[in-house]
Amino acid sequence: MKQAGNNSDIFSIKSRLRRxxxxxxxWSIFTLAIVLFITLPVIAIAVKLLEGPGETWWxxxxxxxxxxxxxxxxxxVACSLLVLITGVGTAWLVARFEFPFRKQLEWLLIxxxxxxxxxxxxxxxxxFDYGGSLNLIFRFLDLEFIRIDIMNKFGLxxxxxxxxxxxxxxxxxxxxxNQAGNLLEASTMLGVGEFKSFFKLMxxxxxxAIIAGLILVLMEVLNDYGAAxxxxxxxxxTGIFRAWFSLEEPETAVYLSALLIFIVFALILIExxxxxxxxxxxxxxxxxxxxxxxxxxxxNLKFILVLIPVILxxxxxxxxxxxxxxxTAEKVFDLDFILLSLQSFGIALxxxxxxxxxxxxxxxxxxxxxTSGIKSLSKFGVLGYAIPGAVVAIGVMIPTLAFDKWxxxxxxxxxxxxxxxxxxxxxxxxxxxxxxxxxxxAHNPIESTALKVSNSIPDSSKMLGVGNFKTFFKxxxxxxxxxxxxxMILVFIDVLKELPLTLILKPFHIxxxxxxxFEYASDEMVMEAAIPSLFIIFTATIPVIFLNKLxxxx
Amino acid sequence: MNxxxxxxxxxxxxxxxxxxxxxxxDAENEKQEVNxxxxxxxxxxxxxxxxxxxxTGITVNVxxxxxxxxxxxxxxxxxxxxxxxxxxxxxxxxxxxxxxxxLQAVSSETLENTIPSHLKDADNYWFGLxxxxxxxxxxKDRVDESELSTYEDLASNKWNDKLLIRSSGNIYNQSxxxxxxxxxxEEEAKKWAEAVVxxxxxxxxxxxxDQVKAVVAGEGDLAVVNTxxxxxxxxxxxxxxxxxxxxxxxxxxxxxxxxxxxxxSGAGVAKYAPNKDNAIKFIEFLxxxxxxxxxxHSNYEYPVNNAVAxxxxxxxxxxxxxxxxxxxxxxENNKKAVMLFDEAGWK
Numbered sequence: 001m002k003q004a005g006n007n008s009d010i011f012s013i014k015s016r017l018r019r020x021x022x023x024x025x026x027w028s029i030f031t032l033a034i035v036l037f038i039t040l041p042v043i044a045i046a047v048k049l050l051e052g053p054g055e056t057w058w059x060x061x062x063x064x065x066x067x068x069x070x071x072x073x074x075x076x077v078a079c080s081l082l083v084l085i086t087g088v089g090t091a092w093l094v095a096r097f098e099f100p101f102r103k104q105l106e107w108l109l110i111x112x113x114x115x116x117x118x119x120x121x122x123x124x125x126x127x128f129d130y131g132g133s134l135n136l137i138f139r140f141l142d143l144e145f146i147r148i149d150i151m152n153k154f155g156l157x158x159x160x161x162x163x164x165x166x167x168x169x170x171x172x173x174x175x176x177x178n179q180a181g182n183l184l185e186a187s188t189m190l191g192v193g194e195f196k197s198f199f200k201l202m203x204x205x206x207x208x209a210i211i212a213g214l215i216l217v218l219m220e221v222l223n224d225y226g227a228a229x230x231x232x233x234x235x236x237x238t239g240i241f242r243a244w245f246s247l248e249e250p251e252t253a254v255y256l257s258a259l260l261i262f263i264v265f266a267l268i269l270i271e272x273x274x275x276x277x278x279x280x281x282x283x284x285x286x287x288x289x290x291x292x293x294x295x296x297x298x299x300n301l302k303f304i305l306v307l308i309p310v311i312l313x314x315x316x317x318x319x320x321x322x323x324x325x326x327x328t329a330e331k332v333f334d335l336d337f338i339l340l341s342l343q344s345f346g347i348a349l350x351x352x353x354x355x356x357x358x359x360x361x362x363x364x365x366x367x368x369x370x371t372s373g374i375k376s377l378s379k380f381g382v383l384g385y386a387i388p389g390a391v392v393a394i395g396v397m398i399p400t401l402a403f404d405k406w407x408x409x410x411x412x413x414x415x416x417x418x419x420x421x422x423x424x425x426x427x428x429x430x431x432x433x434x435x436x437x438x439x440x441x442a443h444n445p446i447e448s449t450a451l452k453v454s455n456s457i458p459d460s461s462k463m464l465g466v467g468n469f470k471t472f473f474k475x476x477x478x479x480x481x482x483x484x485x486x487x488m489i490l491v492f493i494d495v496l497k498e499l500p501l502t503l504i505l506k507p508f509h510i511x512x513x514x515x516x517x518f519e520y521a522s523d524e525m526v527m528e529a530a531i532p533s534l535f536i537i538f539t540a541t542i543p544v545i546f547l548n549k550l551x552x553x554x
Numbered sequence: 555m556n557x558x559x560x561x562x563x564x565x566x567x568x569x570x571x572x573x574x575x576x577x578x579x580d581a582e583n584e585k586q587e588v589n590x591x592x593x594x595x596x597x598x599x600x601x602x603x604x605x606x607x608x609x610t611g612i613t614v615n616v617x618x619x620x621x622x623x624x625x626x627x628x629x630x631x632x633x634x635x636x637x638x639x640x641x642x643x644x645x646x647x648x649x650x651x652x653x654x655x656x657l658q659a660v661s662s663e664t665l666e667n668t669i670p671s672h673l674k675d676a677d678n679y680w681f682g683l684x685x686x687x688x689x690x691x692x693x694k695d696r697v698d699e700s701e702l703s704t705y706e707d708l709a710s711n712k713w714n715d716k717l718l719i720r721s722s723g724n725i726y727n728q729s730x731x732x733x734x735x736x737x738x739x740e741e742e743a744k745k746w747a748e749a750v751v752x753x754x755x756x757x758x759x760x761x762x763x764d765q766v767k768a769v770v771a772g773e774g775d776l777a778v779v780n781t782x783x784x785x786x787x788x789x790x791x792x793x794x795x796x797x798x799x800x801x802x803x804x805x806x807x808x809x810x811x812x813x814x815x816x817x818x819s820g821a822g823v824a825k826y827a828p829n830k831d832n833a834i835k836f837i838e839f840l841x842x843x844x845x846x847x848x849x850x851h852s853n854y855e856y857p858v859n860n861a862v863a864x865x866x867x868x869x870x871x872x873x874x875x876x877x878x879x880x881x882x883x884x885x886e887n888n889k890k891a892v893m894l895f896d897e898a899g900w901k
Contacts, residue, residue: 059893059896063896067901125760125764129764129767130767130770130771131770131792131794131795135794136794147771151760151764152757229721229723230761231759231760232721232758232759232760234901241723242892244622246722246728246888246892247889247892248650248889250626324792327791327792331791390623393623397630401630408634420636421634425636503619504623504626504627508615515618523595523596524761524783524786525786527790527791
């Protein structure tokens with residue numbers, strides 16, 4: 001009896017192991033399928049590399065490449081520094097200390113993300129311009145106007161940093177809030193000073209979270225076109241546009257894109273290496289930090305410190321935009337804006353759902369595959385974020401058009417039915433392109449929360465014969481919910497702001513606020529662009545507040 | 555779980571939307587329409603599209619994007635492209651579309667008779683709609699009109715550190731450079747660009763309006779700008795911009811020679827236009843007196859239809875002699891112009 005029971009146990013364990021093995025293969029294939037689907041446009045562009053660069057490639061190398069590399073490198077270094085100081089500094093202050101208006105500042109610090117970088121650039125140019133707001137203030141105070149020229153690479157680094165630092169703020173604050181409590185308590189009990197425990201303990205531990213945010217920032221920085229072009233700074237991305245449009249050579253543009261992807265890939269590798277070298281043990285959720293109050297003076301000082309980036313990144317641009325909106329309201333505003341906002345909102349919502357779905361599937365299929373090769377491969381899914389939107393759009397058109405033309409051919413020859421494009425010029429192609437482009441934005445927060453979930457619970461659940469999906473919904477999903485929601489909201493905001501890709505792929509009859517703002521701004525009607533820009537900010541603000549509530553609750 | 559259900563639901567919704575869109579498309583085929591790919595995104599254009607719809611009952615569907623992106627899109631879409639009309643803000647891009655086999659020749663007496671021959675393609679692949687002149691804006695108090703003469707003169711030593719002009723990425727500068735190449739030869743053009751770079755008061759940045767503001771701020775004494783932007787500046791909602799516009803004077807270069815360089819916005823009928831007749835009707839409408847008045851008055855552009863007078867502001871600047879070099883030449887030389895810019899170090 002006993003022996004028979006043992007046998008059947010062994011048998012069932014064996015069969016379960018076999019099933020696990022079979023599943024592993026299946027999940028590997030699923031992961032590959034999703035990676036392929038998401039990177040298809042990138043691959044389509046990469047294939048073009050085989051055709052060789054255009055004839056202007058060497059012209060570009062001789063005359064411009066050094067400038068592109070120099071400026072892009074400068075931006076990477078300068079923005080990293082500024083963003084780290086601002087993002088990590090503010091995150092630490094709001095997570096560790098109590099001071100006046102802390103709760104409001106916590107979500108205000110996310111808001112700079114809601115303004116497209118190129119609009120921030122225009123707004124700042126408007127502030128410092130001759131006859132600009134600062135000039136008017138000086139005149140009002142009867143002071144001699146000293147014009148500060150911000151339209152150069154230093155100004156560009158400033159503008160990009162002040163509008164992008166929230167990526168670092170959000171990711172490092174999440175770490176401080178959720179993971180730092182116990183350790184901090186221990187270090188305080190051991191008598192380690194506040195400064196020392198921040199620099200020696202918190203910073204090294206928060207490094208993966210901080211770097212994850214930083215990489216998003218750097219991808220955005222490398223990808224910026226509008227602000228760099230307006231400030232007259234030549235970067236890789238302005239070079240891609242120059243090669244493609246002015247030199248009429250898409251092949252050369254693709255070569256530049258490839259170089260850009262190479263840089264981003266190097267950054268991703270660095271991050272991977274970073275994560276490996278510091279294995280963070282604090283996998284489990286930790287107690288919340290008990291906030292320190294301190295003296296009234298110190299409280300006010302912290303309040304001012306945190307307020308500065310909010311003023312620079314949000315209130316100054318918004319004030320300038322509001323002033324312009326006030327001047328142009330009569331000419332520009334009509335009820336269409338409400339409709340436009342709804343359309344933008346709808347597209348952004350659908351896209352964020354789709355993108356987050358794919359990101360989650362990608363992460364968990366890779367995890368279930370239990371193969372390190374597949375896991376590394378799944379990282380390629382985020383490459384789209386590094387490629388300029390216009391190039392992604394072309395990358396999306398290559399495979400979808402091939403399919404559409406094949407489809408039209410089949411319908412025509414087999415069924416003798418004349419049809420139009422199935423995907424191109426529809427929402428499907430647009431949403432697909434957004435997903436390709438913003439996969440990184442969704443992937444990062446979900447992955448970092450997923451990493452926090454200890455493997456032991458899902459593992460035991462699986463040993464008990466519960467399927468992967470059921471385990472996911474019952475156990476893992478509730479634990480990574482905040483990651484998923486942050487991802488959704490970040491994608492939502494990014495889609496609201498997205499421009500070049502939307503311009504190329506948007507269907508007839510559909511318009512977005514960003515397109516509307518661009519129509520004005522690109523024609524030197526920057527003031528008229530203020531109203532659609534404010535609508536973008538307003539539409540994005542609601543989910544930002546929502547996001548913050550969720551993060552705090554977590 | 556719920557989130558996923560919502561996700562799935564939206565996906566199905568998305569696909570069903572798509573399907574119904576397809577059906578709509580079939581239904582719309584019965585309906586008259588014209589699909590316009592345009593680089594122009596002005597209120598004046600939207601107003602005109604609306605008027606066209608009201609007058610003819612033909613629905614105007616618009617895709618707005620950069621001309622190069624639109625050309626890329628059309629060439630990728632190939633025979634199935636829904637595009638009927640391509641509108642760009644410079645002849646160079648239309649020429650590129652023509653040489654890329656994306657446009658078709660059109661025979662329309664209205665178009666051929668109304669538009670002067672240097673403002674349209676010789677083979678009738680595209681037609682100019684409006685004009686803008688590239689002129690010199692100068693500070694009244696620091697520059698005397700007699701010191702100004704030609705574009706070539708901008709290379710002269712006397713303007714050292716006084717010249718403001720935007721980056722070479724800008725299509726209007728590229729066209730200007732191409733025209734100088736055609737008129738004076740490559741060698742001379744390159745020398746000219748090098749000397750102009752030497753004369754620049756600052757590294758090129760900003761847009762045309764910013765160049766004017768920099769003149770007013772005293773960063774330099776003269777700026778090369780499009781007339782159209784001066785019109786916009788003078789009619790800006792910002793009193794400071796109006797002031798800036800008022801404190802400069804305009805000069806039309808090369809009046810004693812070939813004439814002032816102009817750009818055109820233009821339109822061509824797509825090679826595979828599914829609604830060719832409507833496309834022709836549409837372009838004819840855009841050069842009609844009524845439409846040309848709208849372009850002229852609300853957008854400060856010079857009409858191509860000689861029966862229509864420019865806006866009052868433009869008339870104040872006086873009549874001028876324009877360079878009648880066929881604009882196709884600019885498109886052909888655009889790429890070379892950009893390469894010369896790069897070699898001359900014009901950012």
